[in-house]
Amino acid sequence: xxxxxxxxxxxxxxxxxxxxxxxxxxxxxxxxxxxxxxxxxxxxxxxxxxxxxxxxxxxxxxxxxxxxxxxxxxxxxxxxxxxxxxxxxxxxxxxxxxxxxxxxxxxxxxxxxxxxxxxxxxxxxxxxxxxxxxxxxxxxxxxxxxxxxxxxxxxxxxxxxxxxxxxxxxxxxxxxxxxxxxxxxxxxxxxxxxxxxxxxxxxxxxxxxxxxxxxxxxxxxxxxxxxxxxxxxxxxxxxxxxxxxxxxxxxxxxxxxxxxxxxxxxxxxxxxxxxxxxxxxxxxxxxxxxxxxxxxxxxxxxxxxxxxxxxxxxxxxxxxxxxxxxxx
Amino acid sequence: xxxxxxxxxxxxxxxxxxxxxxxxxxxxxxxxxxxxxxxxxxxxxxxxxxxxxxxxxxxxxxxxxxxxxxxxxxxxxxxxxxxxxxxxxxxxxxxxxxxxxxxxxxxxxxxxxxxxxxxxxxxxxxxxxxxxxxxxxxxxxxxxxxxxxxxxxxxxxxxxxxxxxxxxxxxxxxxxxxxxxxxxxxxxxxxxxxxxxxxxxxxxxxxxxxxxxxxxxxxxxxxxxxxxxxxxxxxxxxxxxxxxxxxxxxxxxxxxxxxxxxxxxxxxx
Amino acid sequence: xxxxxxxxxxxxxxxxxxxxxxxxxxxxxxxxxxxxxxxxxxxxxxxxxxxxxxxxxxxxxxxxxxxxxxxxxxxxxxxxxxxxxxxxxxxxxxxxxxxxxxxxxxxxxxxxxxxxxxxxxxxxxxxxxxxxxxxxxxxxxxxxxxxxxxxxxxxxxxxxxxxxxxxxxxxxxxxxxxxxxxxxxxxxxxxxxxxxxxxxxxxxxxxxxxxxxxxxxxxxxxxxxxxxxxxxxxxxxxxxxxxxxxxxxxxxxxxxxxxxxxxxxxxxxxxxxxxxxxxxxxxxxxxxxxxxxxxxxxxxxxxxxxxxxxxxxxxxxxxx
Ligand SMILES: Nc1ncnc2c1ncn2[C@@H]1O[C@H](COP(=O)(O)OP(=O)(O)OP(=O)(O)O)[C@@H](O)[C@H]1O
Ligand SMILES: Nc1ncnc2c1ncn2[C@@H]1O[C@H](COP(=O)(O)OP(=O)(O)OP(=O)(O)O)[C@@H](O)[C@H]1O
Ligand code: SF4
Ligand SMILES: [Mg+2]
Ligand SMILES: [Mg+2]
Numbered sequence: 001x002x003x004x005x006x007x008x009x010x011x012x013x014x015x016x017x018x019x020x021x022x023x024x025x026x027x028x029x030x031x032x033x034x035x036x037x038x039x040x041x042x043x044x045x046x047x048x049x050x051x052x053x054x055x056x057x058x059x060x061x062x063x064x065x066x067x068x069x070x071x072x073x074x075x076x077x078x079x080x081x082x083x084x085x086x087x088x089x090x091x092x093x094x095x096x097x098x099x100x101x102x103x104x105x106x107x108x109x110x111x112x113x114x115x116x117x118x119x120x121x122x123x124x125x126x127x128x129x130x131x132x133x134x135x136x137x138x139x140x141x142x143x144x145x146x147x148x149x150x151x152x153x154x155x156x157x158x159x160x161x162x163x164x165x166x167x168x169x170x171x172x173x174x175x176x177x178x179x180x181x182x183x184x185x186x187x188x189x190x191x192x193x194x195x196x197x198x199x200x201x202x203x204x205x206x207x208x209x210x211x212x213x214x215x216x217x218x219x220x221x222x223x224x225x226x227x228x229x230x231x232x233x234x235x236x237x238x239x240x241x242x243x244x245x246x247x248x249x250x251x252x253x254x255x256x257x258x259x260x261x262x263x264x265x266x267x268x269x270x271x272x273x274x275x276x277x278x279x280x281x282x283x284x285x286x287x288x289x290x291x292x293x294x295x296x297x298x299x300x301x302x303x304x305x306x307x308x309x310x311x312x313x314x315x316x317x318x319x320x321x322x323x324x325x326x327x328x
Numbered sequence: 329x330x331x332x333x334x335x336x337x338x339x340x341x342x343x344x345x346x347x348x349x350x351x352x353x354x355x356x357x358x359x360x361x362x363x364x365x366x367x368x369x370x371x372x373x374x375x376x377x378x379x380x381x382x383x384x385x386x387x388x389x390x391x392x393x394x395x396x397x398x399x400x401x402x403x404x405x406x407x408x409x410x411x412x413x414x415x416x417x418x419x420x421x422x423x424x425x426x427x428x429x430x431x432x433x434x435x436x437x438x439x440x441x442x443x444x445x446x447x448x449x450x451x452x453x454x455x456x457x458x459x460x461x462x463x464x465x466x467x468x469x470x471x472x473x474x475x476x477x478x479x480x481x482x483x484x485x486x487x488x489x490x491x492x493x494x495x496x497x498x499x500x501x502x503x504x505x506x507x508x509x510x511x512x513x514x515x516x517x518x519x520x521x522x523x524x525x526x527x528x529x530x531x532x533x534x535x536x537x538x539x540x541x542x543x544x545x546x547x548x549x550x551x552x553x554x555x556x557x558x559x560x561x562x563x564x565x566x567x568x569x570x571x572x573x574x575x576x577x578x579x580x581x582x583x584x585x586x587x588x589x590x591x592x593x594x595x596x597x
Numbered sequence: 598x599x600x601x602x603x604x605x606x607x608x609x610x611x612x613x614x615x616x617x618x619x620x621x622x623x624x625x626x627x628x629x630x631x632x633x634x635x636x637x638x639x640x641x642x643x644x645x646x647x648x649x650x651x652x653x654x655x656x657x658x659x660x661x662x663x664x665x666x667x668x669x670x671x672x673x674x675x676x677x678x679x680x681x682x683x684x685x686x687x688x689x690x691x692x693x694x695x696x697x698x699x700x701x702x703x704x705x706x707x708x709x710x711x712x713x714x715x716x717x718x719x720x721x722x723x724x725x726x727x728x729x730x731x732x733x734x735x736x737x738x739x740x741x742x743x744x745x746x747x748x749x750x751x752x753x754x755x756x757x758x759x760x761x762x763x764x765x766x767x768x769x770x771x772x773x774x775x776x777x778x779x780x781x782x783x784x785x786x787x788x789x790x791x792x793x794x795x796x797x798x799x800x801x802x803x804x805x806x807x808x809x810x811x812x813x814x815x816x817x818x819x820x821x822x823x824x825x826x827x828x829x830x831x832x833x834x835x836x837x838x839x840x841x842x843x844x845x846x847x848x849x850x851x852x853x854x855x856x857x858x859x860x861x862x863x864x865x866x867x868x869x870x871x872x873x874x875x876x877x878x879x880x881x882x883x884x885x886x887x888x889x890x891x892x893x894x895x896x897x898x899x900x901x902x903x904x905x906x907x908x909x910x911x912x913x914x915x916x917x
Binding site: 054055056080083084085086087088089091092093095097100101102103104105106114115155157171175 | 809810811813814815816817818819820821828829832833836907908909912
Binding site: 189 | 342344345346354373374375376377378381477478503512514518521522535536538576577580581583
């Protein structure tokens with residue numbers, strides 16, 4: 001049974017230009033103990049999906065879904081109190097913009113300690129205080145911070161961006177959630193730290209059976225961790241498959257473009273020559289093209305593409321394209 | 329070739345708090361020196377907290393260095409002399425959403441530095457704006473738009489356009505391109521390369537994306553706890569690095585690539 | 598640290614010097630400061646030296662020195678001011694918090710409209726209406742004065758509430774209740790304007806804070822909105838507005854002085870008005886100096902206080 005089960009999640013926003021659909025009928029399931037990658041370009045709505053799961057919204061957003069469940073809990077209809085319990089115990093999210101997610105006027109150590117649950121700890125006040133401190137240090141070591149004393153005593157503005165991000169990760173895993181939503185957890189970290197973070201996530205997944213939704217904008221991080229991936233473009237899921245399969249044979253032109261951007265593909269072009277990429281950029285939500293949203297940028301587009309393609313199944317692959325790539 | 333930018337013995341320390349009113353010195357950048365020639369690109373790498381952003385902020389004039397000098401074309405740059413500095417060195421900010429004022433049209437955004445720093449009349453300014461928009465792959469009509477009407481790729485281009493408009497010699501980018509997704513990154517890289525070819529621009533890019541470094545950079549500087557522990561040209565860095573940290577970095581970078589290579593050629597799939 | 602304190606003190610001293618200069622110039626034109634009416638550095642310096650030694654001139658009406666007279670009336674005014682500010686915080690912060698928490702839109706609108714109404718009421722009129730209804734008609738509160746003069750106990754500080762608190766046991770309860778009942782209406786009337794200001798500022802500031810990412814992050818950790826308000830909301834919303842509220846002190850002090858006439862409150866305001874009627878220029882000069890000095894001092898003090906309690910401002914201290 002899937003731990004996270006999303007069916008037809010739609011997020012609309014009221015803007016000056018009218019109502020736009022930022023996320024359009026997205027379905028996503030993750031089985032317990034698995035890792036799913038969610039890959040898409042900037043602005044494709046990845047973070048919005050994460051926010052919808054953890055229940056963050058703004059007054060001008062309208063979030064609807066046929067199903068949004070965590071195990072047997074319906075996340076769409078929760079009382080305030082129930083939601084708080086679920087958030088505290090079952091779900092955690094690593095946000096994308098780490099520096100603004102920390103309270104600027106409180107020391108980082110205190111903030112980290114507050115996010116460590118003590119419900120299961122028996123002992124007096126002092127023992128619990130000491131224990132929390134120890135836990136906080138251990139968490140910082142896990143995410144690759146060596147100088148825990150300095151970091152815990154600092155205010156966020158005194159830390160570099162990368163360290164803030166590491167602290168955020170530590171806070172997210174502190175509560176040992178069942179589901180972890182990691183929104184680009186290793187962005188702009190150096191390769192060593194990044195691989196340490198990915199190893200940590202992998203270990204949490206394997207030993208604690210933590211289910212992870214790994215959001216990223218390229219394959220490079222996702223492929224090391226995720227068994228399955230969903231590719232999202234402009235708020236729509238365009239391809240879903242196992243990671244191994246999708247890397248060896250993609251059906252959707254957009255997936256292929258993402259794969260072409262992988263380092264080993266780029267390597268082949270000489271330094272300082274133009275890089276290969278899809279022409280154009282993600283369309284604005286206010287001016288979406290008719291039919292297939294990749295249309296204007298797609299090298300394989302044909303007349304029929306003005307009709308919106310629906311997700312179809314081919315072996316264990318799901319993809320939304322009228323002219324799937326022929327395999328060699 | 330004549331050197332364009334010379335950074336000599338640059339150091340910076342912050343005071344961070346310790347206890348309630350006490351303070352503690354944090355050496356963020358220690359005695360960093362490098363030189364850059366026209367049309368050259370230097371990439372600055374390093375783990376988090378190694379002082380990359382601090383160095384970038386000093387170069388762009390946002391932070392006053394504790395000690396050390398910056399020379400452009402042999403002349404020293406003084407902190408606070410924005411008039412001169414912004415014609416020589418400009419910064420691309422990390423997040424275009426927050427650094428672009430949402431209530432001003434793109435034309436105005438680009439006009440502001442011209443008004444402040446040049447004697448151009450209306451017509452000249454308009455011409456310059458059109459030219460720079462075209463250079464970064466935007467349209468002349470875009471100058472009537474508001475930033476929120478652009479896609480993130482176009483906003484990226486706009487922030488490059490803003491950096492380019494005063495014809496600087498050096499552009500400093502901290503996370504500007506590297507934080508983007510692949511297709512944006514490729515587009516930005518292509519535009520930057522094109523600008524470099526045409527105008528002899530130099531770049532200082534702060535990034536940890538080694539692919540990008542390999543593709544764009546001529547020189548590489550690796551920072552560790554504020555010090556430049558490795559400073560060499562691109563090939564040396566990737567083929568024969570001297571410092572232990574560089575070797576470790578390259579090892580994790582290469583293992584990642586091998587991983588994917590294996591899975592792509594895995595016969596079982 | 599020292600650099601920061603020095604900078605702030607510099608500001609304080611320079612502004613004080615300017616104020617003193619204005620008083621000095623006024624005094625010279627009115628022949629208050631002795632026979633030498635020339636305006637130069639030496640006479641200015643003499644003037645400052647006299648002020649510092651406690652010689653603030655002599656009243657032309659009573660012939661007594663100004664300084665002790667002023668010290669006798671100042672506490673009454675300050676006490677009213679402080680009480681009004683205290684009330685405005687006690688009432689304003691919770692109401693502002695409720696309005697700033699956003700969730701209940703009607704709640705916010707209600708609070709904001711009441712605030713607007715309160716803000717636009719003429720204070721003078723409100724004072725008269727309250728005195729007429731609550732004091733004269735209902736007889737719940739005394740009509741005027743500061744305390745029951747029949748109770749006999751020492752007044753070492755001049756602050757009625759403090760003196761009553763330390764009064765001998767036999768009169769203590771009666772003294773305290775008399776002081777409070779005398780203070781009630783003036784304090785309430787005076788608190789109206791600063792309360793609306795506190796509500797407005799807290800609402801805006803908290804509204805901004807509650808939209809920050811760190812608040813959203815805390816929400817996803819399952820904390821309740823009220824815990825977040827205490828934990829992150831007020832911690833980030835209150836300190837930045839303290840300097841603004843410190844600015845309010847000056848206008849509240851002025852209002853107090855005007856209202857003292859209505860309540861027949863023995864404070865600086867009434868004293869000054871008497872001085873004006875009697876053309877007692879030395880008293881006018883002294884009063885103006887004291888009031889401006891107090892206002893400048895509170896402004897700088899709130900600034901320093903904010904810096905001490907608010908990390909984002911405390912940065913400034915470490916950097917120098
Ligand atoms: N608060 C908001 N108000 C208006 N539009 C928004 C808001 N947040 C997101 N959007 C829009 O919704 C779309 C999807 O945003 P989202 O943040 O989910 O993108 P993303 O896939 O996470 O991209 P990135 O890789 O840059 O993080 C974007 O076009 C963005 O402009
Ligand atoms: N305002 C500040 N006050 C005190 N210390 C600071 C301040 N800003 C940065 N530091 C410290 O200076 C050092 C260098 O920070 P910097 O932001 O330059 O690192 P970075 O190399 O850019 O790291 P990242 O890759 O994480 O962005 C860090 O140890 C950081 O804690
Ligand atoms: S449906 Fe047409 S336009 Fe869309 S991805 Fe397929 S080929 Fe390209
Ligand atoms: Mg995102
Ligand atoms: Mg940085």
